[in-house]
Amino acid sequence: MAKEKYILVTTYCKHSNIDREFIEALHQFGLIEQQFQKEDHYILEEDIVEIERMFRLHNDLGINMEGLDVLTHMQRRMEEMRREMVLLKQKLRLYE
Numbered sequence: 001m002a003k004e005k006y007i008l009v010t011t012y013c014k015h016s017n018i019d020r021e022f023i024e025a026l027h028q029f030g031l032i033e034q035q036f037q038k039e040d041h042y043i044l045e046e047d048i049v050e051i052e053r054m055f056r057l058h059n060d061l062g063i064n065m066e067g068l069d070v071l072t073h074m075q076r077r078m079e080e081m082r083r084e085m086v087l088l089k090q091k092l093r094l095y096e
Contacts, residue, residue, distance in 0.1 A: 006035055006042035018055050026054060029069050 013020045023043065026032045032051060035042040043051070050072075057063045057071065 005045040007045055007048070009034070009041040009043055012043060012048070016052070018051065022055060022058070023051065025065050026051065026068075029065050031069060031072055 009020060009023055012018070013023065023032070023034075023041075027034045031054065032047045033044060035044075054068050054072070057068060058065075063071070
């Protein structure tokens with residue numbers, strides 16, 4: 001089991017020029033997870049790619065949080081379906 005790595009939100013926002021409010025909004029919509037320790041907020045290192053993707057969609061295309069929620073849900077569902085198709089293809093090969 002891999003150990004999860006966390007990054008301090010204020011440090012990440014400082015280096016990426018992404019507003020802390022944007023990170024908070026993503027968390028409120030359930031699009032990313034945050035860990036809280038005392039007064040510090042942390043995000044998972046693996047969520048950074050998703051945060052940056054959603055930030056570009058929000059800034060470049062003007063997609064609001066509800067739209068980001070829908071797009072993320074659709075993307076996750078499509079990935080789930082892709083994995084299911086791969087599994088079914090593997091099972092089918094057994095019968096060929």
